[in-house]
Amino acid sequence: MNGPDTSRARILEAAAYMLKTRGLARTKLSDIAERAGMLAPSLYHHFRSKNQLVEEVMVEGIYRNTRHIMQRVEVLGPDAPSLARLTAAITAHIDFLLTGDDFASAVGQVFHDLPDETRHRVLAAYSTFDNYWRDLIVGAQRSGACRSSMDPTVMRKFLIAMLDSSSGWFRPGKLSAQEIARQACELFLHGFAT
Amino acid sequence: MNGPDTSRARILEAAAYMLKTRGLARTKLSDIAERAGMLAPSLYHHFRSKNQLVEEVMVEGIYRNTRHIMQRVEVLGPDAPSLARLTAAITAHIDFLLTGDDFASAVGQVFHDLPDETRHRVLAAYSTFDNYWRDLIVGAQRSGACRSSMDPTVMRKFLIAMLDSSSGWFRPGKLSAQEIARQACELFLHGFAT
DNA sequence: GTCTATAATCAGATAGAC
DNA sequence: GTCTATCTGATTATAGAC
Numbered sequence: 341m342n343g344p345d346t347s348r349a350r351i352l353e354a355a356a357y358m359l360k361t362r363g364l365a366r367t368k369l370s371d372i373a374e375r376a377g378m379l380a381p382s383l384y385h386h387f388r389s390k391n392q393l394v395e396e397v398m399v400e401g402i403y404r405n406t407r408h409i410m411q412r413v414e415v416l417g418p419d420a421p422s423l424a425r426l427t428a429a430i431t432a433h434i435d436f437l438l439t440g441d442d443f444a445s446a447v448g449q450v451f452h453d454l455p456d457e458t459r460h461r462v463l464a465a466y467s468t469f470d471n472y473w474r475d476l477i478v479g480a481q482r483s484g485a486c487r488s489s490m491d492p493t494v495m496r497k498f499l500i501a502m503l504d505s506s507s508g509w510f511r512p513g514k515l516s517a518q519e520i521a522r523q524a525c526e527l528f529l530h531g532f533a534t
Numbered sequence: 535m536n537g538p539d540t541s542r543a544r545i546l547e548a549a550a551y552m553l554k555t556r557g558l559a560r561t562k563l564s565d566i567a568e569r570a571g572m573l574a575p576s577l578y579h580h581f582r583s584k585n586q587l588v589e590e591v592m593v594e595g596i597y598r599n600t601r602h603i604m605q606r607v608e609v610l611g612p613d614a615p616s617l618a619r620l621t622a623a624i625t626a627h628i629d630f631l632l633t634g635d636d637f638a639s640a641v642g643q644v645f646h647d648l649p650d651e652t653r654h655r656v657l658a659a660y661s662t663f664d665n666y667w668r669d670l671i672v673g674a675q676r677s678g679a680c681r682s683s684m685d686p687t688v689m690r691k692f693l694i695a696m697l698d699s700s701s702g703w704f705r706p707g708k709l710s711a712q713e714i715a716r717q718a719c720e721l722f723l724h725g726f727a728t
Numbered sequence: 729g730t731c732t733a734t735a736a737t738c739a740g741a742t743a744g745a746c
Numbered sequence: 747g748t749c750t751a752t753c754t755g756a757t758t759a760t761a762g763a764c
Contacts, residue, residue: 347747347748356693357754363646363647364559364647365558365559365647366647368647368739369739369740369741370739378740378747378748378749379748379750380740380741380751381741381742381749381751382741382748382749384740384741384742385747386747387750389740389741390739390740390741405687423727429754437711441738442708450648452557452643453557453558453559453560453647455560463638464737477726478564480726480727484728485727486726486727486728487726487727487728489720490553490717490720490721490726491709491713491717494709494714494717495717495721495726496700497699497700497703498696498718498721498751499696500695501695501698501699502692502695502696504546504695505691505692505695508646508689509691514683515688518689519685523684523685523688523689523692524692526683526725527684527689527692527725528686528721528725528726529725529726529727530721530724530725530727531721531722531723531724531725532674532680532681532684532722532723533617533679533680533681534678534679534680534681534722538755541729541730545755562756562757562758563758564755572729572730572731573730573731573732574733574757574759575730575731575732575733575759575760575761576729576730578758578760579729579730580729580761583758583759584757584758584759585764
């Protein structure tokens with residue numbers, strides 16, 4: 341049942357959890373190790389450095405999230421209206437962040453503290469994600485469903501910031517992930533005013 | 535012309551700039567000192583520790599930003615329609631972030647890495663800011679200008695996250711702060727769809 | 729009030745036993 | 747593959763001269 345890297349995977353999950361919860365500077369290797377059931381030096385059997393470990397978490401988080409969103413959009417079929425595609429993407433993103441993918445949440449939390457060199461490589465992985473959103477937004481404008489008077493880059497930045505923030509303030513037991521996703525769609529597409 | 539704490543003020547400004555630009559973990563005391571025209575140990579004549587210096591930057595940033603927003607809203611007079619008040623607040627916030635107040639930008643950048651004890655105190659200062667936005671939003675709902683079907687807390691979190699993000703991606707020479715503010719108002723109040 | 733040492737701390741990383 | 751022990755390096759912080 342276990343592949344050759346069970347403990348490697350456990351370490352990555354522990355790291356993702358700690359990074360999402362406490363950020364980069366406040367997570368020590370010993371915290372990650374403890375959560376993975378071992379001591380800090382053992383991590384070096386699986387990863388060359390803290391940076392490499394963090395980088396893998398980031399890239400994995402971006403990859404998982406992108407793939408999840410794409411699936412939930414593409415299942416609608418190639419002829420789905422662009423607003424339906426946008427709605428599916430927003431809902432998928434919130435869902436994924438709030439329903440326990442620590443990797444995806446860690447990305448937003450840690451990205452801006454990454455050392456320059458690491459950040460460049462992570463940025464490359466991020467571009468797939470970013471481009472997908474750009475296409476959804478530009479597509480919605482081209483189809484006439486969204487306003488061309490709005491700058492698509494600004495819309496994307498605002499939207500992603502808004503969605504990403506949710507993993508920082510979401511508390512289970514209050515509004516559900518579904519309800520938050522619904523409000524995000526409403527707000528982004530139709531606004532708060534009556 | 536110079537009060538008793540000119541260099542103290544210079545240090546705070548240097549710290550705000552470094553914190554907004556590089557985040558907490560990546561700003562060293564020596565960076566702050568250099569920007570203030572002195573060497574790291576000299577900072578200890580003015581501040582007890584890095585934490586205390588950072589805390590003062592945070593509290594000052596929150597205070598300045600809150601005061602700026604309140605002024606720009608209250609100048610409309612007590613009978614201004616609630617949408618005008620919201621619009622003024624959004625515009626003021628973006629303006630303040632993008633037109634060079636490093637203290638305000640540093641808050642969003644650094645807040646989540648603060649050591650627990652510091653963060654608690656900063657959070658107390660933050661509540662004035664937060665409550666003001668809450669009142670603007672709830673007021674707009676009560677007046678009927680904004681939809682009661684939306685959760686006011688979620689709207690506030692989404693709005694502030696969206697606005698705060700701008701200091702991270704704004705680049706002078708592209709869209710102006712005014713234009714970004716306009717798009718933020720449009721998006722938040724009327725949405726992106728046609 | 730700012731400097732030149734220098735100490736203290738702490739976290740990342742390595743060596744080598746088991 | 748994980749441990750104990752140790753090293754290294756970076757950064758905060760202190761002592762004390764000027």
